[in-house]
Amino acid sequence: MTDVIEPPIVAGVQGGVGTTLLARALRGADHRIYGARNPVDVLVCRSTVHSVYAAQCALQYTQGPPILAVVDDTPSANWGQNTTNKLRLTEPHVQSIVRIPLVSEWRDIESPSSVAEQVLVEAEADLPKSLRPFARSLHELVDEILRQSSTRRARTA
Structure with a gap:
């Protein structure tokens, strides 16, 4: 018997935080x-700080502890x-x-989500160097x- 894993439910604390990009990259909802x-x-x-605070507010109402994906707002910073203290x-x-990590090149293309959704299907070595840190983070998220x-599953068994 093969376990079927539902696509992850991805939601953001505000608009513009990277929710759609991550959902598409993960093939999530x-x-x-x-x-x-x-x-x-x-x-x-x-x-x-503002966005992490919004996450803290949202966490008061989640049904269980989610994974918190923190999208860098500037490259390599x-x-x-x-x-950092708020995240701790x-x-x-x-x-x-x-x-x-933020992929700087995506600031200058029309559909970064369409690029992001291909990252997990490519071998990391075949990706442009600028995408590799993003790919590693996506694999960690998966x-x-x-x-x-x-x-x-263990809790419901």
Whole structure:
């Protein structure tokens, strides 16, 4: 018997945080902006204090601890101290936190989501170097989704 894993439910804390891009890359269900008490597997926010705060507010209403995907708001930047501290305070309320790097080139193309949805089907070595950190983060996110799914199955068995 093969276990069937449902596509992950992806929702953002606000518009413009990268929800649709991640949902398409993961072949997940794009639930746009998170609504209180709705199911969510991956909650998406940006790497800003304001966006992490919005995630903390949303987490008060999630049905179970989701994975928090934090999309970098600038390329190759360290998170600020306040953002880092807020994320540390958030850790006990999520399954995990996965950092998603910003791909600079995507700021200048019309449909970055169509590029993102091909990342998991390509071997990392075949991807342009600028996409490889994003690909590694996506693989980490997939691993967390699979771990989340197996934990849920174990609880219901």
